[in-house]
Amino acid sequence: MGTPVKDVVISDSAPKSLLLEKHADYIAAYGKKKDDYEYCMTEYLRLSGIYWGLTAMDLVKQLDRMSKEEVLEFVQSCQHECGGFGASTGHDPHLLYTLSAVQVLVLYDAVDCVDVGKVIEFVKTLQEEDGSFTGDKWGEVDTRFSFCAVACLALLGQLDAIDVDKAVDFVTSCQNFDGGFGCRPGSETHAGQIYCCVGMLAITGRLHHVNADLLGWWLCERQLPSGGLNGRPEKLPDLCYSWWVLTSLKIIGRIHWIDKDKLTRFMLACQDEETGGFADRPGDMVTVPHPVWDSGAVVTGGGVTEGHQSCVLHARRDDPPSGHPTGFIMTGTRDRH
């Protein structure tokens, strides 16, 4: 009669140690296969992909394997007259890729190679009357974009350019009965969205709007018997939630509510021993965004370092609950669950 728990079984033969070199090779090779099918099909997120790859390489201290000049030239080519960035040359400007661009520029300490004033102007124009943000001029509203906007501006030291109070009001209007957050007022809670909203509130110094115990409980209930985390109740585990859930817990000071050893076992089992890279769950195909989420999550979970200086935002607020609150600044665009 009962619903069976959706989960996976980790086989004994699954990898048990971190194949760091293989992952670095996977990422280093990724950008070189320009006529690869998967590579071409994912052009619509290229700039984000570059940010993920670079951050992962930076985490494993191999950033110098990537061509800085080539990357910066590409980033510059993605900026539009309005100040926003597209995912690739010729693609339309959008907040998602504007944040990725800013992140890459901050990572390389090269913000000055683009027109920063215009970037700020672009972000500013996307704020709506109710405080929300649209991703671009076509009007899709989502709390992901609220996060992108404040993260972008905070990285550029220009948070005051927007109406922060209204932006916060909109995000809190998306809070739900379980303490979590959804895309828009009325939308269901989702771990990726929680990361965006909690991150947004941390950056703006308004974490007191979060009921940390209630939300922390919901988040630690994402851990399944296999050790993996899902993004919503009654769903399969997916490695990307190691990022969304862990960072959210870290920000609200409840990361110890997760069983670290079990999660580590699950994450290591998601590695592809053949090609390098991580899959969403043990035995699946490697996917593009996973390397950085997962190396990031390994770091967050393992407490190896509290965050990488160049891409960490130190939130300005009176009452930091735990460590560096915002960790790595990422965007929640790739959810499919």
Next chain:
Amino acid sequence: MHGRLKVKSTEEQKEAKRIEQEKKLKLYTAATEEAFRKRKDGEYDDEALKVSGEILYRNSDFSTMWNFRKEIFLHMNDNKNEDELQELFDSELDFLEACLKYNPKSYGTWHHRCFVLDTMPRPDWEKELKLCNLFLQYDERNFHCWDYRRFIVKRSQVTPEAELEFTTNKISSNFSNYSSWHYRSKLLPFIHPDPSSPAGVKEDILLQEYEMVQNAFFTDPDDQSAWFYYRWLLGRGKKTVGINCVCCDKIHSKIIVSTTEPVLVPDTVELKVEVDGSHMPMTWRTASNNIGYSNLWISDIPEDFKISGSCTLTLTLGGSSTSCSCELLLQDDSTEECYFHKDTPAIWFRSELSAAATTTLKRELDSVKELHEMEPENKWVLLTSISLMKSLDSHSYEDTIMDELKTLETIDSHRTSYYRDLRSKYLTENILERTDLSKRCLRLRDVGLTVFYHAKLLPLLVELDLSNNRLTSLRDVRHIYCLQRLCVDDNQISKLQGLESIVHLKEISIRNNEIKREEEFQFLRKCPLVVVNIAGNPVCDSVNVNSVLRNILTGLKKIDDIKIS
């Protein structure tokens, strides 16, 4: 794309796949180039729809291509008559349905559908609602589709009552439907509002919900959805901002105000002080001098403002929705005078239950206990029984609650730390309720705390004993602004971070902990410490603690009970 199983393939298979992909890629690249060319040349025609459609059907996350398509439609909007447009948009809806069947979770496709409905001459909302029903049949948890449904409902004025019925039907066909429970939590406060009740819903309706959710968890006690919803029903309403406690410190010439919720002075609330009716100008700051929300606000008493003789100090907190005030009688000979709100701390931890709710909760507890008999290993049942007992009477049920939390640690070992912290919280709340805080001394020793809860509400404590617990950090202690004597002997503390802002700390006892690094003592630098007990920490074996401490703390008189000469 997530969730693709990796299958081992032979060299031939790999080669075949490569050739196949190469072919597909050629077509895809050619189509993309053609679409970009047409856009650049302003060719917003049927051919442009065809070519962008081929790309988007396979790759619906390609947002630029959706934008192109929108431009084409806006162009045609200006150049075709209404019937032509209606037909065109209808076929676009068919195309989108096909795209959604191929990839039901693309943000771009769903958003484009909203665009079409908002742009077309005669949208058929009923048909759209049916489409939602269909896609929620395929996957009842597809949050994109639920969001689209809310969009349709808003545009077409479907009643919230009808939507509530939809969720009832969804739930009766499958209790395990978190999305439906979620939707109910949004609809109920809208249809049956009662701002004074815990969930914002009228009490008689809440009682009906208890029935429904009980049916759900009796049917499937392992399903999370119903339990989370139940927890919400048991929850309490939004807390209001008020004055927690106030201290007028004449020695340091300061006024310290603690609010029940974090505030930003003067942006969200104003704090006004009057002495015997005359206004005293204040400059409020937080304890750490940062700009931001805080429970604690401090201001110096202006130098030229004389508080002499016995007088009355009135503090008023005024915000957009709240206003309250309190009075302190300052005696001529007193150095310090404090005010504590009469209801605190009880008001923070207890939900005010009406008689009807109490009866219901008791009945609920009986049912949950009955389920526990049948399912002794079910953690949801146990946790809910704990919540119910806590709501009903946290003191008389204290032992049972603690025992059940202990059981949870064993049966749900992934979340041991959660249960331990919860135990610490409940225990602290009970002890706080039994403590007279105006004595400004709190003993929480030997009760197994893993974390120190509610420190934010205790800034006026002068003495705190947290010894013999399982604490690993002192971070929370930083909120206790007035603290002078702290004992944390016999814990697992390895860091002293948190103590740097306790500017009145005179005595600290931190024996038998895990302090290893000499650098930790730097956090004590700003404390006017006179007495330090540090024996029994690893750092004592590696460095000369005496000389390190004496270097940092010039006013030190005693270390580990030995006077400093």
